[in-house]
Amino acid sequence: MRRGEGLYYSIDWLTVAIYFLMVIAGWLNIYASIYEPEASQSIFDLSGNSGKQLLFIGISLVIIVVIFVLDFRFFHSFAWIFYGAAIFFLLIVLFVARDINGAKSWIEIAGFRFQPSEFSKVATALALASLINSQNFRMSKWFNFVKAVLIFLVPMGMIILQKDLGTAIVFLGFFLVMYREGMTPIPLVLGIFGVIIFSLTILIETLWLLVGFGTLSVLLIVLIKKNFRNISIVVAAYLMVIGSIYGVDYILNDVLQPHQKDRIELVFNPNSDPLGRGWNLTQSKIAIGSGGLSGKGFLNGTQTKFDFVPEQSTDFIFCTIGEEHGFLGSFLLIALYVVLILRIFQIAERQKWRFGRVYGYSVASILFIHFLINIGMTIGLMPVIGIPLPFFSYGGSSLLAFTVLLFVLLKFDGHRHQLLERG
DSSP states (O other): OOOTTOOOOOOOHHHHHHHHHHHHHHHHHHHHHHTTTTTTTOOOOOTSSSHHHHHHHHHHHHHHHHHHOOOOOOHHHHHHHHHHHHHHHHHEEEHOOOOTTBBBOEEEEEEEEHHHHHHHHHHHHHHHHHHHHSTOOTTTTHHHHHHHHHHHHHHHHHHHHOOHHHHHHHHHHHHHHHHHHHHOOOHHHHHHHHHHEEEEEHHHHHHHHHHHHHHHHHHHHHHHOOHHHHHHHHHHHHHHHHHHHHHHHIIIIIIHHHHHHHHHHHOOOSSTTTTTTTTHHHHHHHHHTTTTTTOOOOOOOOOTTOOTTTTTTTTTTTHHHHHHOOOOOOHHHOOOHHHHHHHHHHHHHTOOHHHHHHHHHHHHHHHHHHHHHHHHHHHTOOOOOOOOOOTTOHHHHHHHHHHHHHHHHHHHHEEEHHHOOOO
């Protein structure tokens, strides 16, 4: 049998092994986060989070088999249909979803809940890959750039309307994909500039910011003397800064909910209200720090057991890992993510078609944003915006969506030699 024909797949077993290691470790830590000695609840009890997660793991295995059975061209052929379905369900959510923890993100059917926004990441990755893979597509063309941005801004905007800011932010990771495909670095530079202005607006009074940037602009004008072009650039930059400052001020005071504003401000002043709005973050850091070097041991955590840490089996699962497995366990988890993400970048680069490469970078970018924000918010480096840790946090929608996201890429990778032979 020739390479690339029949049932032969060049499966990347290292990535598969990391996936299963993460999923099993996540399942065990979900059980640890809800474990109560006096309750004696079994890890297999379907009424508990650990039992339900095991059920989701089983469904994930079925999905993996289905993905490998399907023709790899199926995902390319139906990319826009998947995207249209994702937009449809996101629209439905806005009308039928119930408010849960301040967000309307869930659809309930026959007693089962699922979160369309999680699966929309997969559909958006496929649609973006299909667009960029189209004939004569060049990211340098303005119209192409706008079309690519709209592909992920549309679902992102709909998710913002659901008040799920955490999931919406993940879609900004697609800018990294576009940069790899030839996008000018200007949007990334502007993004970094926006973060700086956003941070300064929170830390410093608006008046002092305007005075400071105004003084800097005057000094620059004096230094460049009478060069009209450069003076115009400095003035335009200062006007842009003014607009950005007032824009950020408007978002903070008139757009964001009070609790969202509090979470952002806590990043810059975490000790401002440790017993009030900073309680969750304080307890999160206490739990992680209490684990020391090697942790308290499996099922021996105390901060998570007595509900000091909120959402300990979902958004704050890293607290359980830090408390029970200490610095060494936390380091191992971070190392696994780094290896996985780097491996996905390597898989993406070795694809023989642009569709597979773009999709691979999308997978890596989505995982990276989730990993960065989730761990960052549990240790106080990011606002607490409610975002799961891939493969570790409890939740069927999250696990199934990330499983599809990863194994579709592995399916493409398994057929890369077949594409080479046909090319």
